[in-house]
Amino acid sequence: xxxxxxxxxxxxxxxxxxxxxxxxxxxxxxxxLWFSFRKFLPLRGGDQGFVGFDNYVRFxxxxxxxxxxxxxxxxxxxxxxxxxxxxxxxxMLLDQPIWGQGIVRILIIAPFFVMPxxxxxxxxxxxxxxxxxxxAHLWRAFGADPVVWLTDVPVYSIVMxxxxxxxxxxxxxxxxxxxxxxGEQLEASxxxxxxxxxRFIYIILPHLSRAITxxxxxxxxxxxxxxxxxxxxxxxxxxxxxxxxxxFQRVLESQNVGLGSAGGVYAIILANIVAIFLMRIVxxxxxx
Amino acid sequence: MARAVTKQRKTLNTLVxxxxxxxxxxxILWTILTSFKTEAQAIxxxxxxxxxxxxxxxxxxxxxxxxxxxxxxxxxxxxxGSTLLGILVAVPAAWSMAFVPSKRTKDILLWMLSTxxxxxxxxxxxxxxLFIELGLLDSRVGLTIVLMLINLPIIVWxxxxxxxxxxxxxxxxxxxxxxxxxxxxxxxxxxxxxxxxASTILLNFILAWNEAFWTLxxxxxxxAPLTAFIASYSSPEGLFYxxxxxxxxxxxxxxxxxxxxxxxxxxxxxTFGAVK
Amino acid sequence: MHPKKSLLTATAxxxxxGGAAFAETITIAxxxxxxxxxxxxxxxxxxxxxxxxVEWVTLEENVLRQRVTTDITTKxxxxxIMTIGMYETPIWGAxxxxxxxxxxxxxxxxxxxxPALRSGLSHDGTLYAAPFYGESSMVMYxxxxxxxxxxxxxxxxxxxxxxxxxxxxxxxxxxxxxxxLRGKAGWGEGGAFITVTANSFGARWFDxxxxxxxxxxxxxxxxxxxxxxxxxxxxxxxxxxxxxxxLSLFQQGKCGMWIDATVAASFVTNPNDSTVADHVGFAxxxxxxxxxxxxxxLWAWALGIPAGTQKEAAAKQFIEWATSKDYxxxxxxxxxxxxxxxxxxxxxxxxxxxxxxxxAQMTLDSINxxxxxxxxxxxxxxxxxxxxxxxxxxxxATEVSQEFSAAYAGQQSVDEALAKAQDITNEAMxxxxxx
Numbered sequence: 001x002x003x004x005x006x007x008x009x010x011x012x013x014x015x016x017x018x019x020x021x022x023x024x025x026x027x028x029x030x031x032x033l034w035f036s037f038r039k040f041l042p043l044r045g046g047d048q049g050f051v052g053f054d055n056y057v058r059f060x061x062x063x064x065x066x067x068x069x070x071x072x073x074x075x076x077x078x079x080x081x082x083x084x085x086x087x088x089x090x091x092m093l094l095d096q097p098i099w100g101q102g103i104v105r106i107l108i109i110a111p112f113f114v115m116p117x118x119x120x121x122x123x124x125x126x127x128x129x130x131x132x133x134x135x136a137h138l139w140r141a142f143g144a145d146p147v148v149w150l151t152d153v154p155v156y157s158i159v160m161x162x163x164x165x166x167x168x169x170x171x172x173x174x175x176x177x178x179x180x181x182x183g184e185q186l187e188a189s190x191x192x193x194x195x196x197x198x199r200f201i202y203i204i205l206p207h208l209s210r211a212i213t214x215x216x217x218x219x220x221x222x223x224x225x226x227x228x229x230x231x232x233x234x235x236x237x238x239x240x241x242x243x244x245x246x247x248f249q250r251v252l253e254s255q256n257v258g259l260g261s262a263g264g265v266y267a268i269i270l271a272n273i274v275a276i277f278l279m280r281i282v283x284x285x286x287x288x
Numbered sequence: 289m290a291r292a293v294t295k296q297r298k299t300l301n302t303l304v305x306x307x308x309x310x311x312x313x314x315x316i317l318w319t320i321l322t323s324f325k326t327e328a329q330a331i332x333x334x335x336x337x338x339x340x341x342x343x344x345x346x347x348x349x350x351x352x353x354x355x356x357x358x359x360x361x362x363x364x365x366x367x368x369g370s371t372l373l374g375i376l377v378a379v380p381a382a383w384s385m386a387f388v389p390s391k392r393t394k395d396i397l398l399w400m401l402s403t404x405x406x407x408x409x410x411x412x413x414x415x416x417x418l419f420i421e422l423g424l425l426d427s428r429v430g431l432t433i434v435l436m437l438i439n440l441p442i443i444v445w446x447x448x449x450x451x452x453x454x455x456x457x458x459x460x461x462x463x464x465x466x467x468x469x470x471x472x473x474x475x476x477x478x479x480x481x482x483x484x485x486a487s488t489i490l491l492n493f494i495l496a497w498n499e500a501f502w503t504l505x506x507x508x509x510x511x512a513p514l515t516a517f518i519a520s521y522s523s524p525e526g527l528f529y530x531x532x533x534x535x536x537x538x539x540x541x542x543x544x545x546x547x548x549x550x551x552x553x554x555x556x557x558x559t560f561g562a563v564k
Numbered sequence: 565m566h567p568k569k570s571l572l573t574a575t576a577x578x579x580x581x582g583g584a585a586f587a588e589t590i591t592i593a594x595x596x597x598x599x600x601x602x603x604x605x606x607x608x609x610x611x612x613x614x615x616x617x618v619e620w621v622t623l624e625e626n627v628l629r630q631r632v633t634t635d636i637t638t639k640x641x642x643x644x645i646m647t648i649g650m651y652e653t654p655i656w657g658a659x660x661x662x663x664x665x666x667x668x669x670x671x672x673x674x675x676x677x678x679p680a681l682r683s684g685l686s687h688d689g690t691l692y693a694a695p696f697y698g699e700s701s702m703v704m705y706x707x708x709x710x711x712x713x714x715x716x717x718x719x720x721x722x723x724x725x726x727x728x729x730x731x732x733x734x735x736x737x738x739x740x741x742x743x744x745l746r747g748k749a750g751w752g753e754g755g756a757f758i759t760v761t762a763n764s765f766g767a768r769w770f771d772x773x774x775x776x777x778x779x780x781x782x783x784x785x786x787x788x789x790x791x792x793x794x795x796x797x798x799x800x801x802x803x804x805x806x807x808x809x810x811l812s813l814f815q816q817g818k819c820g821m822w823i824d825a826t827v828a829a830s831f832v833t834n835p836n837d838s839t840v841a842d843h844v845g846f847a848x849x850x851x852x853x854x855x856x857x858x859x860x861x862l863w864a865w866a867l868g869i870p871a872g873t874q875k876e877a878a879a880k881q882f883i884e885w886a887t888s889k890d891y892x893x894x895x896x897x898x899x900x901x902x903x904x905x906x907x908x909x910x911x912x913x914x915x916x917x918x919x920x921x922x923x924a925q926m927t928l929d930s931i932n933x934x935x936x937x938x939x940x941x942x943x944x945x946x947x948x949x950x951x952x953x954x955x956x957x958x959x960x961a962t963e964v965s966q967e968f969s970a971a972y973a974g975q976q977s978v979d980e981a982l983a984k985a986q987d988i989t990n991e992a993m994x995x996x997x998x999x
Contacts, residue, residue, distance in 0.1 A: 009469055010384030017381035017444055018396065024437040025403045031414035042413075042637030043655060043955030044996070058995060063987060064963070090308060098302040106548050107309035110316050113547040115498045117515060118536045121522050122319050126529055130801035131813060132331040134318065141334065148801035151973035167312065221404050228500050232522060234804070235626070237749035237966040238973055248409040252630045254959025254992070255637070257413050264410025271405035279398045331816070353601060354622065412634065420640050504627065505634065508642040509591045509619035520596045520622035527812050527837065 029268070036261035043255045055262035064246055069270070071155065072242040076223045078159040079166060080216060086163075087170030087215065088208065091178045094171070105172075112168040120232035123161045124150065128233075154238035161229055166222075170215045177211035178204070217278050224271055243267050316544075323347070323533035330529040346534035354517055356538055363513035363542075365428055366503065367496040370435035371489050374443045377436070379485070382447035383473060387459060397448060400441040408501045419506060426508040434506065435496045443492055450484025451477070487553040490546075497543050514539045588878045589617040590644040593635075595628050595865065598831065599697055599905045600647065603886055606894060610885050616878045625752065629958075636661050636870055643870060644879040648693055649752075650684040650864050650936075651951045651958070657692035663869040663876055665691045665883070672884050676909045681864045684936055693868030694887040697827060698907030700860045700930035701760065703847040704814065704832055705821040706840060709733045709740065720848045720858070723764065723789060726821065730797035733820030742797030744819035745790070748806035749969040751961030756861060756950035757824075758968055759961075762786040763940040764851040764859035769952050769989075772945050774998040776989035778964075778982045787978045789852075791971060803972035815839060823849060825863070826930055829923035830902050846926040848933065857941055861950035862934035864908065907931055960992045 036055055039048040059065060094105065111119070127134050128149035136146035149157040181204065189199050225244055234240045236249060247267060251260030310317075322330050324342045332340075350356070385393045415434075416425075424430025454477065462476045478485075500515040507516055521528070521535040594600045600622070607618045621643070623631060632646045636656060648656070656662050668674050674682075674691065681698045685691055703726070705717055713732035718725065730742030746757040759769070767782035777783060794802050797820075799813060807824060811831060814822045815838040822828070835841040849860035867886060869879045885891060889911055895904045901917045906927055912918055913928045939949040946952040951961065964985040971981035993999050 007388055007390075010388035010390075013380030013384045014396070016377045017400075017440060020377060020437060021400055021403055021440055024440075025406070027418065028411035028414045029406070031417075032411055035413070041955070041996075042633075043659070045659075046637075062991065063984070093301065093305050093308070096301040096305075097298055098305045099298070100302070100306070104305050104309040106551060107313035109547065109551055110313050110544060113494060113498075113543045114316065114540050115500065115515060115518065115543075117500050117518050117522075118539055119315075121518070121532060122315060122536055125532060126319065126322060127315065129809075131799060131818065132333075132529070132816075134335055136800075137333050137335050146800060148804075148973075151801055151803045151969075151975075154973075164312070164315070217401075221401065224405055225407055227409065231626070235749050235962075235966075237969045238803075238975060239970065241966075244407045244409060247407055249959065249962065251409060251412060252634065253962050255633065255955060256959070256995070259995070261410060261413075264407055267407040267410060268405075271407070272402060275398075275402040275405055279402075353604065413638070416634055416638050416640060420638060425640055426642055505631065508593070508621050512621070516621075516623075519624055519627050522624040522627075527815065528808075 032261045032264045032268075035257050036265050038258050040257040040261075041255060042257060051258065055258045056265070059250070059259055059262045059266065064241060067239065068241050068243045068246040071239060072224070072244070072270075074155060075159055075162065075226070075242060076220060078156075079162045079223055080219060082159065082163040083166045083170040083219065084174075084212060084215060086167055087174045088212075090167070090171045091174035092204070094175050095178045105175075108171055109168045111164050112166075114165065116165065116226070116228040117232060119165055120161060120229045123157075123164075124233045128157060150234055151238055154234055154240045158229055158233060158240055161233070162223065162226065166219055169219070173211050173215055174208060177208050181207050213281055216281075220274060220278060224274065243270065316540075319533045320537050321533075322530055323537045325530050325533075327527040327530045330533070331527065346530045347538070349531055350521075350535050350538065354520060356517070359512060359514045359517040360542065362428065362511055363497055363515075366431055366435055366511070366513050367493045369428070369432040370439065370496045371443075371492045373432060374436045374440050374492060375447075375485065375489060378440060378443040378447050378488075380473075382444050382451050383477065385444075385448050386451035386454075387456060397445060400444055404438070404441050412505060415502075416506070425506060426511050428511045431503060431506055431511055434502050435499060438499065438502070439492045439495055442495070443488055446488045446491070447481070447484065450481055450488070453484075454480050483553065486550075490550050490553055494543055494547065587615050587617060588875055589619055590875050590878050590882060591619045591621060591642065592645040592647070592867075592882070593621045593623065593628060593632050593643045594647040595625050596622050597625075597865065599827070600865070602895065602899070602903075603696070603891075603905075606891075609894070610882065614878075614881060614885075616881065618882065626750065639870075639872055641870070641872055644873045644875045645867050645869055645882060647696070647865055648868050649866065650681075650862065651752075651948070651953060653685045653693045653866060653868060654687045654947075654953055655955055656868070657687035657690065661871050662692040663871050663873070663880075665694055665869075665880070668694075668880070668884060672888060673911075676889070676911050678908060678910055678931060680862055680931055680934060680936070681908060684862060685864060685866050693866035694883050695864040695866045695908040696887055697905035698862075698864040698931060699825045699827045700862055700907070700927065700934050701757075701824055701849050702826050702829075702860065702926055702930045703821060703823050703849060704829060705729070705845050705847065706733070706817075706819075706843050707845040708840075708843040709820050710845065717845060717847050721850045723761075723793075723850045723852045723859075726823075726850050727789075727793055727797075730793060730820060734797040739818055741799040741813070741819050743793065743821045743823075744799055744805065744810045744813050745794060745802065745823055746806055746810060747794065747798075747803040747969055747972045748809070749962065749966040750806070751951065751958050751965060753806040753965070754803075754969055754972075755961040755965030756863075758787070758790060758965065759950045760849070760859040760861045761790055763857050763949065764849070764855055765789070766852070766855045766857070766941040768940045768942050768944050770945055770993075772943060774945060774993055776986050776993065778986040778989065783982055784978065785852075787968065787971070787982065791978055794972065803969045823859070826923065826927040827906060829927065830906065830921075833902065833922065844922075846923050848926070848930060855941060857939070858933060860930045860934050862931060862936055863950070954996075956992055956996045960989050963988050963992075 037050055037052065039051045040046065130136050130146050130148040139146040186199060186203060189203060227244055230236060230240055230242060230245050236245045244267065247260050247263040250256050250263055323346055325336065325340050326343060329336050329340045385397065419425045419430055459472060459476060462472050503513050503515045504519060518535055518539045521532050604620050611617055635642045677695060678698060681695045682691060685693045685695060703721060710717055715729050715732055726743065733740065734742030746754045748754045762783055765782050765786035767780060767786055768777050771777055810822055810824060811828055813819050814832055817840045829846065832838050832844050833841050849858050851858045867883045869876060873879060887908065889909060892904045892912055902921050913924060918924050934949055936947050936949050946954060951957055967981045967984045970976050971978050
């Protein structure tokens with residue numbers, strides 16, 4: 001249906017968004033690339049010239065690099081698994097007829113609105129504090145020794161906080177998807193004597209695959225760049241340093257912009273590998 | 289797929305669902321409750337649930353220390369401004385992608401989304417230097433633009449999925465009737481897309497409201513929103529749970545209320561139109 | 565002094581500097597410590613007297629550092645006054661990023677600033693930031709628990725005595741920990757504490773050729789002692805406790821002893837906030853038996869003016885007001901002498917009313933005992949007690965203290981932590997071109 005005229009009009013209309021994003025990507029990206037090849041120490045006289053690939057070599061050979069990549073992946077995967085598993089279960093529960101469904105939905109969606117900084121502060125202090133935290137009170141009430149969340153199980157604590165923030169998102173998307181499932185098909189399979197498990201595996205799960213893909217895509221984008229949750233709770237100690245956090249330490253704490261920029265380039269590469277991988281699945285699933 | 293079930297089954301489901309709902313909501317509820325306690329009550333063992341002397345003292349202290357309204361106003365302007373600006377840029381783009389798709393449309397969309405994966409902290413220095421150059425530091429204009437750019441990929445993506453649901457025949461019919469491109473967008477497309485646009489606005493308002501890296505690092509006094517407000521309440525001296533709770537409640541209340549009132553649209557928005 | 569009188573003084577001050585004629589607004593970045601928040605409350609008086617409006621940007625310490633450092637290194641010009649410490653001031657001053665405070669008025673009496681602070685906030689003899697308050701570290705202990713344990717705290721205890729006392733006061737059944745100390749990662753938190761502890765065991769960060777010294781026995785002795793002391797008698801989760809966490813524990817009566825900043829003395833003896841206000845005693849920070857250096861640091865929160873600000877005159881006026889003798893008297897008149905910003909001026913310690921404050925003398929003695937040019941037993945190539953005054957230190961020490969915190973939390977052994985610290989430090993010093 002598209003005429004030559006509408007094609008050029010379409011390009012014109014797409015132009016502002018594309019140009020803006022291109023600028024937003026290219027300007028900082030080229031500056032990052034530029035800095036990454038220079039010895040740039042703001043506290044030591046600033047830009048001190050070209051150093052070739054020194055920063056790249058130094059960043060990747062530092063003992064903190066691979067653990068940081070690993071932590072990043074553990075956190076992202078951990079949150080994805082928890083939110084999707086519990087999201088599916090919750091969605092199936094909420095899909096059943098219950099009294100006060102609207103209110104329950106409101107309760108469940110609430111954490112999504114909470115600022116990451118606030119959520120991290122509240123969890124760290126009011127809940128996870130080993131002396132005055134609510135969880136410590138609870139543990140003691142049962143005569144148990146309080147868990148020191150942020151040092152005993154630091155990565156899991158952060159995964160828990162993040163899962164709390166993102167579970168509402170996953171649940172809501174999955175709930176919407178499940179509600180569109182054809183009831184008759186389910187009933188028919190039920191009459192055929194299919195048990196709950198086989199119904200779940202052969203009918204519900206395939207139906208949800210598209211929604212699950214969306215959850216994975218969007219959450220990964222946001223989880224790769226989490227910062228406040230780590231900054232507030234552990235400050236990167238106890239093996240909770242993600243790649244983003246490592247770059248933050250290089251740029252702001254060590255004031256080594258060149259080294260941090262090289263880290264930034266690595267992070268961009270990693271993000272793009274993940275992105276391409278994700279886009280493949282998502283692209284396929286979205287077309288269907 | 290809701291089906292008729294027995295009453296016992298429904299009661300059981302209701303109980304479980306409420307229990308889970310309350311459990312998930314509990315941290316927020318507890319924060320709100322704590323904000324009405326004194327500092328000593330806030331750490332009382334055993335914890336005090338409802339029966340304590342409710343006090344507004346913490347809110348008074350927080351308000352006296354930091355002028356809440358100023359931060360709130362900045363948050364509203366930044367989140368609102370960046371969302372509207374984003375919509376203005378994104379609607380035409382999403383329209384053309386949805387109705388005049390080319391071979392590269394999908395690539396462009398995916399590329400847009402991938403720009404969101406760049407680690408913000410890596411480009412803090414470049415952006416900061418750029419902002420100095422342009423005189424945009426601590427200005428609402430500068431921050432509005434940054435927030436708009438951060439969320440633009442999501443806005444375009446969401447609108448695109450909504451627009452794609454609109455059958456192309458309607459547009460063709462309008463065109464047959466001699467509607468210009470502008471009229472087509474304004475009178476045919478937009479009304480049909482209103483629900484989608486509404487949920488897009490909502491979701492992006494929330495995302496912009498909660499953005500804490502750029503809003504903290506590119507502002508000082510004039511343009512600082514609620515994310516900066518809360519940054520002065522983490523770990524002050526002495527007992528601070530009650531004050532922290534009051535400040536937290538003040539920071540999240542507006543968006544929480546907005547979110548609750550509009551959760552239906554939001555649910556739709558969150559699904560990116562990809563889930564029907 | 566009556567607030568009204570201080571108002572008059574401020575007016576006089578304004579007339580002297582001649583900035584009262586037109587309304588200006590200065591932006592001040594500050595840390596969310598109690599004394600600074602109190603100062604914000606009195607800002608109105610400054611504005612009334614001078615016509616200069618003040619906008620506050622109050623941030624938590626870590627966020628503040630990140631924010632002001634970005635701004636000063638890029639010459640962003642977002643702030644007219646920055647709250648900085650003894651670590652930043654000489655480095656920034658040397659780079660020419662701060663306005664020299666060499667023309668302060670006669671009434672301000674710059675010679676009244678405690679010499680240790682003044683030299684720490686100067687570069688090449690020029691003052692670059694005026695101290696709002698100064699601190700060292702000392703032992704704060706519960707006199708009632710000490711008595712119950714049948715012990716007496718010497719004025720100058722050793723670490724060995726601290727351990728003995730901690731064992732005697734530790735009472736898990738009643739929620740009392742023998743001793744509370746900082747373990748939180750971060751160069752200004754646990755990093756500072758373990759560095760001064762190491763000093764008092766005779767350890768040092770670098771030898772004269774800038775080689776890291778974490779492979780030396782003194783460091784191992786210090787860290788081993790700290791870890792075993794805290795594991796035996798410290799609170800749960802001490803690896804995440806910083807100044808604020810410990811303050812809150814001590815105020816709730818959950819610590820027998822607490823070794824930390826001298827400014828905490830006014831908080832733990834304030835009956836409004838502290839449940840143990842009447843039972844707090846003070847002693848010098850400990851040393852290890854046979855080591856002459858004690859584990860007390862020296863720090864000041866100070867106000868500096870970034871070079872290039874358009875409002876230098878107004879900013880100077882504010883600094884003169886906020887760090888003046890009059891401001892101290894203003895706070896004393898309204899909140900009592902115990903609550904004035906301590907540790908910055910000699911005259912404060914000559915005030916008879918202040919001499920009655922129980923922690924005044926101990927604070928002064930602790931500050932005077934700290935010598936940034938001679939922090940430990942062996943010679944060092946650097947200046948600084950709980951820090952090394954080089955730009956790279958903040959980054960290095962934060963990472964090192966993260967390794968230490970991981971050892972406190974039991975995630976790795978002391979030996980592993982020290983080995984990693986050694987690598988991190990040498991790696992970074994090499995990158996910076998020291999070695």
